[in-house]
Amino acid sequence: MREYFDIELDKLNNQLIEMGGLVEQAIKNTIGMIINGNSDGLEFAREHEERINTAEKIIQNHCIRLLLHQAPVAYDLRYVSSALKMITDLERIGDQAIDIAEMAQYIKDRTNVFNMTHISEMAKQSADMVTLAIDAFVKRDIELAKTVNRRDDIIDELFVKVKEETVEIIHSNKELGTEAIDLMMIAKYLERIGDHAVNVAEWVVFSITGNSKID
Amino acid sequence: MEKFAIDNMNLYYGKFHALKNVNLHMEQNKITAFIGPSGCGKSTLLKSLNRMNDLVEGCKITGEIKLDGEDIYGNMDVNILRKRVGMVFQKANPFPMSVYDNIAFGPRTHGIKNKKELDRIVEESLRDAAIWDELKDRLKKSALGLSGGQQQRLCIARALAIKPEVLLMDEATSALDPISTGKIEELCLKLKDNYTIIMVTHNMQQALRISDNTAFFLLGEMVEYNSTDAIFSAPQDKRTEEYITGRFG
Amino acid sequence: MADKSIKTDMNDEKEIRAINKVSFKQRMISYKRKPLSLLMLIIVAAAAAISAAALIFIMVYVLIRGIPNLTPDLFALNYNSDNVSCMPSIINTVVLTLFTLIIAVPFGVGAAIYLAEYAKKGNRLVKIIRTMAETLAGIPSIVYGLFGMLFFVYALNWGYSLLAGAFTLAIMVLPTIMRTTEEALITVPDSYREGSYGLGAGKLRTIIRIILPSAMPGILAGVILAVGRIVGETAALIYTYGSATGYAANPLSSGRSLAVHMYVLTNEGLHTNQAWGTAVVLLVLVFGINTLSAFIAKKLGNKKG
Numbered sequence: 211m212r213e214y215f216d217i218e219l220d221k222l223n224n225q226l227i228e229m230g231g232l233v234e235q236a237i238k239n240t241i242g243m244i245i246n247g248n249s250d251g252l253e254f255a256r257e258h259e260e261r262i263n264t265a266e267k268i269i270q271n272h273c274i275r276l277l278l279h280q281a282p283v284a285y286d287l288r289y290v291s292s293a294l295k296m297i298t299d300l301e302r303i304g305d306q307a308i309d310i311a312e313m314a315q316y317i318k319d320r321t322n323v324f325n326m327t328h329i330s331e332m333a334k335q336s337a338d339m340v341t342l343a344i345d346a347f348v349k350r351d352i353e354l355a356k357t358v359n360r361r362d363d364i365i366d367e368l369f370v371k372v373k374e375e376t377v378e379i380i381h382s383n384k385e386l387g388t389e390a391i392d393l394m395m396i397a398k399y400l401e402r403i404g405d406h407a408v409n410v411a412e413w414v415v416f417s418i419t420g421n422s423k424i425d
Numbered sequence: 426m427e428k429f430a431i432d433n434m435n436l437y438y439g440k441f442h443a444l445k446n447v448n449l450h451m452e453q454n455k456i457t458a459f460i461g462p463s464g465c466g467k468s469t470l471l472k473s474l475n476r477m478n479d480l481v482e483g484c485k486i487t488g489e490i491k492l493d494g495e496d497i498y499g500n501m502d503v504n505i506l507r508k509r510v511g512m513v514f515q516k517a518n519p520f521p522m523s524v525y526d527n528i529a530f531g532p533r534t535h536g537i538k539n540k541k542e543l544d545r546i547v548e549e550s551l552r553d554a555a556i557w558d559e560l561k562d563r564l565k566k567s568a569l570g571l572s573g574g575q576q577q578r579l580c581i582a583r584a585l586a587i588k589p590e591v592l593l594m595d596e597a598t599s600a601l602d603p604i605s606t607g608k609i610e611e612l613c614l615k616l617k618d619n620y621t622i623i624m625v626t627h628n629m630q631q632a633l634r635i636s637d638n639t640a641f642f643l644l645g646e647m648v649e650y651n652s653t654d655a656i657f658s659a660p661q662d663k664r665t666e667e668y669i670t671g672r673f674g
Numbered sequence: 675m676a677d678k679s680i681k682t683d684m685n686d687e688k689e690i691r692a693i694n695k696v697s698f699k700q701r702m703i704s705y706k707r708k709p710l711s712l713l714m715l716i717i718v719a720a721a722a723a724i725s726a727a728a729l730i731f732i733m734v735y736v737l738i739r740g741i742p743n744l745t746p747d748l749f750a751l752n753y754n755s756d757n758v759s760c761m762p763s764i765i766n767t768v769v770l771t772l773f774t775l776i777i778a779v780p781f782g783v784g785a786a787i788y789l790a791e792y793a794k795k796g797n798r799l800v801k802i803i804r805t806m807a808e809t810l811a812g813i814p815s816i817v818y819g820l821f822g823m824l825f826f827v828y829a830l831n832w833g834y835s836l837l838a839g840a841f842t843l844a845i846m847v848l849p850t851i852m853r854t855t856e857e858a859l860i861t862v863p864d865s866y867r868e869g870s871y872g873l874g875a876g877k878l879r880t881i882i883r884i885i886l887p888s889a890m891p892g893i894l895a896g897v898i899l900a901v902g903r904i905v906g907e908t909a910a911l912i913y914t915y916g917s918a919t920g921y922a923a924n925p926l927s928s929g930r931s932l933a934v935h936m937y938v939l940t941n942e943g944l945h946t947n948q949a950w951g952t953a954v955v956l957l958v959l960v961f962g963i964n965t966l967s968a969f970i971a972k973k974l975g976n977k978k979g
Contacts, residue, residue, distance in 0.1 A: 212671045281630060283657040284666045420659025477872065482795060508874035518865035521888050530883070531873040587873055
């Protein structure tokens with residue numbers, strides 16, 4: 211029964227996985243730019259942002275069509291509505307990724323001056339969170355989704371450290387002020403990516419349990 | 426406040442165990458919907474609430490059903506029970522008489538003879554059923570000449586004319602077009618300020634639109650009972666989920 | 675307004691060349707493919723024509739033979755051996771019919787109400803009663819006549835009388851009234867009963883206010899059938915009502931109904947012409963009763979529908 215609807219839901223699932231993949235690639239590219247300082251990533255990031263936006267529009271239309279035609283209830287309703295919410299977070303992650311990529315341009319000559327340990331760790335952690343959240347979605351895994359939430363605390367701690375370091379740099383070397391603030395901004399974006407990843411994980415949990423709270 | 430309390434209720438048609446240990450407490454001034462596949466016992470349960478099952482031969486009921494704490498299978502007079510618990514049937518069943526006489530039949534049955542009083546009740550009931558404007562000039566015309574949707578609203582008016590406390594609706598819109606259905610749904614929402622409505626419906630969207638609480642039945646068992654929002658957004662039982670998402674059987 | 679629109683539609687129809695009309699040619703083509711259905715059509719059409727012809731022939735024959743004999747003398751107030759007036763018989767027939775119905779209808783309808791509304795389904799007694807009623811309905815009327823003579827006329831010592839005749843005929847038409855009434859009650863939709871009970875009406879009120887009015891046309895059809903049998907009956911009456919020629923002034927006096935009158939006239943062979951005239955009167959009487967009943971049924975039906 212409801213074979214057609216099931217096929218449509220499968221299609222939606224694949225679209226979401228695909229969009230998740232694009233976001234993962236975008237963020238990995240950006241991290242590569244921060245850690246390794248490669249400058250050709252910007253073009254790649256822009257192109258990806260475009261594709262992510264398109265994917266969001268397609269999925270959004272698909273969800274609205276399913277809501278209209280199939281009047282889903284119960285799990286189906288939760289799945290379609292979380293998909294609708296989730297893609298907003300994924301799209302925002304894509305936005306942050308390109309913002310970071312642009313910032314990375316400005317600091318790439320200073321990576322030897324700045325202490326990049328914590329920001330690199332942050333980048334890695336946030337990328338991991340996004341991967342985990344998308345994995346949790348693909349595997350319908352509540353436990354995995356919950357680990358995303360726990361990782362957020364690590365990012366928050368790292369963010370505080372980066373902030374302290376930035377303040378120190380500005381205090382000790384006023385010439386590096388602008389770049390230091392750029393670095394700070396990157397940290398902020400990374401922290402935001404973490405938050406969006408948590409949101410995605412929450413939608414995964416909601417779609418499975420009907421309850422959006424992660425303990 | 427609790428209106429109907431069904432406890433440990435079992436119902437048999439001869440040897441067939443049609444309702445199995447049902448426990449269900451329904452709130453006053455709320456719309457409660459019974460859903461479930463055909464033959465799950467939901468209509469049977471509904472008909473037990475005003476003892477219409479008494480008319481079915483070989484129907485045996487055990488357990489307890491209380492209306493406002495009073496056992497309806499105890500010392501309560503069945504005609505008084507049916508005055509308190511009105512019913513609207515799946516197929517509109519106006520009597521073969523005029524619109525006026527249809528509405529006045531119930532009040533007359535319960536001893537109202539005064540013409541003015543009857544006039545007032547007829548108008549009020551038709552107004553409550555949102556059909557006064559359509560019928561005020563045809564009160565003396567036969568009720569059988571009305572359209573299906575009008576007939577069903579007439580039957581609702583007829584049920585309202587005896588001032589029941591509870592209104593049972595057995596798939597009351599299943600034979601109607603969407604506009605008539607919409608009118609009756611609106612009517613239910615309006616009526617629930619003064620009445621307790623219990624409805625059986627095959628239309629899950631209808632249960633979603635108008636009911637406050639929903640009970641899901643399967644094979645004579647009440648599987649799940651909860652607020653309608655909870656049932657349709659996050660059902661606790663897998664069978665409920667399968668049924669409402671249309672992946673049943 | 676609805677009538678008007680229908681009318682205009684009909685007017686328009688003349689101007690429209692409808693393509694969905696089956697032409698004679700098309701019909702022939704399809705019969706060519708299925709000759710059996712053409713054969714069937716011919717057979718049923720012939721059956722209808724022959725039946726109609728037989729009925730029309732009898733009617734016309736009776737009218738041709740009877741109408742010239744409808745003299746004023748035939749309707750003289752009193753019967754004597756010179757002038758075999760049928761006036762007393764007409765009155766007797768009407769009185770007899772009323773008496774019979776007064777006895778038979780309450781019992782017949784009451785019994786039918788019990789069978790249809792009160793008795794449990796599959797009750798053995800009900801089945802027995804039903805079978806008996808069906809058997810009784812098929813018994814030749816002379817058997818009722820003999821029973822009536824032995825029981826009412828002799829055992830109860832009523833003699834040849836209006837009462838004996840009316841009771842005998844009442845027993846005779848009882849099964850008819852019972853069966854038709856029961857059928858009529860059964861065809862009243864259960865939804866009416868549910869609706870009435872659902873409003874807190876008891877069984878008695880439901881039957882009187884809802885079920886009987888709905889069943890009225892059916893019950894009336896039964897009564898019309900009964901009237902037909904009463905008016906047309908001879909065999910059962912000769913031995914119970916007798917064949918006295920005057921008015922049956924009291925319930926214990928004898929009289930003759932129109933049909934008996936005609937039978938006696940024909941039997942004597944002296945007044946064959948008057949017998950034909952009486953036949954026309956009988957025909958008109960039956961036609962009148964049927965029309966009246968149909969009118970009443972329609973009135974009741976109107977009130978209902």
